[in-house]
Amino acid sequence: MSCNGCQHLDELKKQHGTEPYKIIYSHFIVCKSADARRRKANQCICYVCRLYTPRLHACMSCVYIGCYGRGHIHEHAYKKEHYLAIDVCYGVVHCFACQDYVYDKELEEIARASTPKLALGVGIKMTFLEWEPNDQEIDLLRRNAKRRRVEERSTIGLRGLINLGNTCFMNCIVQALIHTPVLRDYFLADKHNCNIHMNLNNNNQCLVCELSQIFQEFYSGIQAPHIPYRLLHLVWTSARHLAGYEQQDAHEFLIAALDLLHQHCQATNGNVESGRPHHCNCIIDQIFTGGLQSDVTCKQCNNVSTTIDPIWDVSLDLGPASPATNGSHSSSLCSGYSNSPGNYDPTSLIDCLKRFTKPEHLGSSAKIKCSCCHSYQESTKQLTMKKLPIVACFHLKRFEHSTGYHKKIATYVSFPEELDMTPFMSSSRNNNNGYSLQVVQEAARSLSCENKYSLFAVVNHSGTIECGHYTCYVRQHKDQWFKCDDHLITKAMPQEVLNSEGYLLFYHKQILEYS
């Protein structure tokens, strides 16, 4: 195999330049228009077999098309002495004189430049491209010849965290974040280019940099527990409401941490919004932000008004819903997307999600102004997932804070290792296609992994609301679970994880779009 073409290709290029390649490439390999595709569908068959067969090649001299498998393109090549042909599937050039594919930088460049056009033409958003190191990366690889391979049984990435005085609420969230696969890939690829020193006055420390540092610590190979005092200090100075040596709520900490990370990611852009997730392109929003659709249907005129809000987590009610809890607001900063219709006790995550997405009747005490009737009307409200986040975080509302009393709901709620979010999506709500088609599509969807998630971390709270302790289960590799109890890391069986009470459940999307 030659990387520098061959004498036959050189000869052809000398006579005709790259034009023959370009023409064949644009007609048979990438078809930008429907017209071109129709032509390809009709003409692109082996001239001998009269069929579309695998590995068709088009002659570069006369555009004769023949199959490789039965040797019809070979026959043509030798008979006519047209030695060069292009594989119509991949656009690579075969030389029948040299009896091998030939690689030519110039032609490869033409092919590379036209691939995105093909993708756009048929509605492929982004195609997978293999990583190619740039000059700087090649240099780095050369200078650091030692490679570390993460083996299947490797425990690298597992490290305990010292409790600095009731800081288990922080430790368990750090463990969950450290074991978030996409976040790990981001930090281990050294993607955070920090500009924060110039932008945050008084506070020249960046939480993203600190998290990046913690990733380095976890993957350094050191086994001794890490002491997260810098992180704690940073959290105390940045999120005052979490300061002090008291036990804090792990969910509240998670939201505060995501918000701070998001703010510090965005600090260079000048327009920092805080308080809620939004349409922002920072790594935190790329991973955690989903879109929650709310449809309010007027009972009078059936007019539906739809809004979509970005969310970082889904807070799910437990216990029987009393009418009084309707429209309750979570105390935390920027979650509190909850919905409480139904009056049965959910006993599984699926139950909770069904309840969450069930149409809720807003009674006469909660009339909403209808834009159609121009008056206040009773309505029903339904929440569904418009856009799924890469990491779905479910918060089981085990702590009830009502006036006069605080209590913990310890009901058993089962949760699956694999979760399909399809039934809870807005598209399922709107599904009103033709019946037969819908059935087929549903079958396709249930098979497809598009909306499927895998459990990768579970935060648990033990004890009472006043005196409790947080621990976290994390998944390594595909199916190995570990329990992180501050500085202690122990192996756990999957069943143990699934049987645990569950306070925060972290699910990771099985399939990511390349966008």
Add this chain to the structure above:
Amino acid sequence: MADIQERKIKDAQMRAQINQKLVETGERERLKELLRTRLVECGWRDQLKQYCKEVVKQKGLEHITVDDLVSEITPKGRALVPDNVKKELLQRIRTFLAQQSN
């Protein structure tokens, strides 16, 4: 005998027709891209690449041709495609055909 012959011809015609539809609509490219993505995701590509490297090393870079590689790799490549990937693709094709005949 005639029946079998006839069926073979019918099958071939059907296949040609389906293929034409797939190409015309661009679905073929989308399927190809989906397949490529799935094969990358499940590690098939890496596995096969590794195997190719071994074969090349064994035979020597100077002596091996693409034909050699293709005949060495194809059976293994086919066998390694996970069942759920095949199922997903089959279902996608079914859906496509159902849409086309609507």
